[in-house]
Structures are given as structure tokens and as C-alpha cells.
Amino acid sequence: MKIMPIEKTASAPLSIVVINGQAVHVVWQFTCLESIISSSGKLDAEISVRLAKTSSVFRRLLGAVFHRPQINRHTKARIYNAKVSSIMLYSSETWRIAQTQLRMVDAVQARHLRRVESFKCYDKIRNTEILKTFKLANLSTQVEARSLRWYGHLLCPPISTPKRIISDFNPSENGWKRPRGRPHTRWADVINQRLLNRNINPNEAPSLALDRATWRRLTVLSTSSLYAGDPAEQER
Structure with a gap:
């Protein structure tokens, strides 16, 4: 497999992928396992x-x-x-x-x-x-x-496993720079905010997740939020 660069235009991607001599069509979104994956x-x-x-x-x-x-x-x-x-x-x-x-x-x-x-x-x-x-x-x-429960499963394997390497990857520490302007919210940012909403320190999450019972207790759908409804409606 090799990657052949092509000229960058407003409508063309940066590169195309060729596998066994056949070019793979590059698309901006596709469906995988009933979910739509978008390049954005x-x-x-x-x-x-x-x-x-x-x-x-x-x-x-x-x-x-x-x-x-x-x-x-x-x-x-x-x-x-x-x-x-x-x-x-x-x-x-x-x-x-x-x-x-x-x-x-x-x-x-x-x-x-x-x-x-x-x-x-x-x-x-x-x-x-x-x-x-x-x-x-x-x-x-x-x-x-559901996202916090799944995040706990993600934190359980050793840091040497591929999914931990990907999830723990820090772009800024590896010389990557985000584009100018307001950066897009990442999944990690969403998870960190949800952890803070549950009074969980994101830095302590990896150690807490190792105890499955504790993590389940911290992230379970609490009775107090069971009928949360629309926050805007509650203020009326």
C-alpha cells in the first residue's frame, strides 16, 4: 500500500490511497456498522x-x-x-x-x-x-x-495496548498544532466535562476505573438525575 500525493484544491483531498494498484475512493463521510463517520x-x-x-x-x-x-x-x-x-x-x-x-x-x-x-x-x-x-x-x-461507563472500560487495559495509546495520545506533546481560531471540541473534552459534572477528577479517573464497582457507583444513572428533563424548563 502506498499513498500518492495530489494537488491540493478546494474540493480534493490531500492524498489518495492505492492498494494493490487500485485507487481507493476518498469520501468525506461513510457508513460503518450503521454509524455515519464524517471527516469533520x-x-x-x-x-x-x-x-x-x-x-x-x-x-x-x-x-x-x-x-x-x-x-x-x-x-x-x-x-x-x-x-x-x-x-x-x-x-x-x-x-x-x-x-x-x-x-x-x-x-x-x-x-x-x-x-x-x-x-x-x-x-x-x-x-x-x-x-x-x-x-x-x-x-x-x-x-x-453510557459514555462514562464505556470510558471506564477504555481505561482498564494496560497503557501499552493500542486503544490506550490512541486514547492517551496528546497532540500538543507530539508537536501537533491545532488550526487558528476556536478549536473543535474533542471527545476527550466532552468526557472530562462529564467527569467534572460527577465530581470526578479527570486525572484520578484511570485509577478509579480499575475498581469496577467504584466506577460503576460513580457513573451510574443516579436517581437524582433520573427525571432531569429539560434544564430550561426547570427554571420556569
Whole structure:
């Protein structure tokens, strides 16, 4: 395998890859294991697809399950988690997701649960009350808990393993410079902020993660945040 440089233009990549004499097409995004990988690292396309798939499944289950009075609310909540939320949260452990996108995800969940209970806008029932009714956590809180749980698994192997070498790589210490302007938020930055939200020192995380029981206790979906709802709504 060799890399052949080509002229840099506004629409062309810096290089192409040739394997066994055949050039590999260079694309800006592709789908791998049902997730959309983008060269920019943004999640716009991935979130849009996840929301569309989630809503499609929900609509198919609406008449068959969620609007059946014979099925109690607890069972409906479990089915929603298993069949709907699981699609939305697929691969969310590695998302570098923005707050605006998290609000979109929570809004879709709230809209679904309102339809299950046949609530209308003029009923003036808050999202937090809907979540309490079903005893569900909002999806943004679940994304945070899942990412921290997965981060704990990432910290367990020795630092000599490939995934630890990649995750521990520090660009600035290796002579890499980020472009001018505001730097993009990295997945490591998101994780560090979520650790601070749980009162966990990021520098102490590698040692804490070695004790699986302790890490599970620190990163579990806490009861206090179970019905967190929309922060903007809570301030009203």
C-alpha cells in the first residue's frame, strides 16, 4: 500500500490511497456498522438518521403497543427503552455531541411519550412530569452515563495496548498544532466535562476505573438525575 500525493484544491483531498494498484475512493463521510463517520467529526448526519429511524419505529409501535389500554404503563416504558431508545442511543458512547443536539434528542423523546399518553400542547404538562409518569431518564442523561461507563472500560487495559495509546495520545506533546481560531471540541473534552459534572477528577479517573464497582457507583444513572428533563424548563 502506498499513498500518492495530489494537488491540493478546494474540493480534493490531500492524498489518495492505492492498494494493490487500485485507487481507493476518498469520501468525506461513510457508513460503518450503521454509524455515519464524517471527516469533520460532526454528528449532524448521524443525529438526523438516528432521529428518523427512531421516529419510524415509534410510529409502527404506536397503534400496536403504545395505544393499547390492555398494556400497562410500566410495560410500555420497558418496550420504549428496548425498541425505541436503543436505536437513538446506538453508538452514543463515542458521540462528540453538542448541547443543541442533545436538546433535539430530548425533545423527540418527550414528543413520543406525550403521544403515548395522548397529551396535547394545551394540557400544559411539563416534560419532567412526563418522565416521572413513565419513570424514565431523559436521553441526554443516558448518553452521559453510557459514555462514562464505556470510558471506564477504555481505561482498564494496560497503557501499552493500542486503544490506550490512541486514547492517551496528546497532540500538543507530539508537536501537533491545532488550526487558528476556536478549536473543535474533542471527545476527550466532552468526557472530562462529564467527569467534572460527577465530581470526578479527570486525572484520578484511570485509577478509579480499575475498581469496577467504584466506577460503576460513580457513573451510574443516579436517581437524582433520573427525571432531569429539560434544564430550561426547570427554571420556569
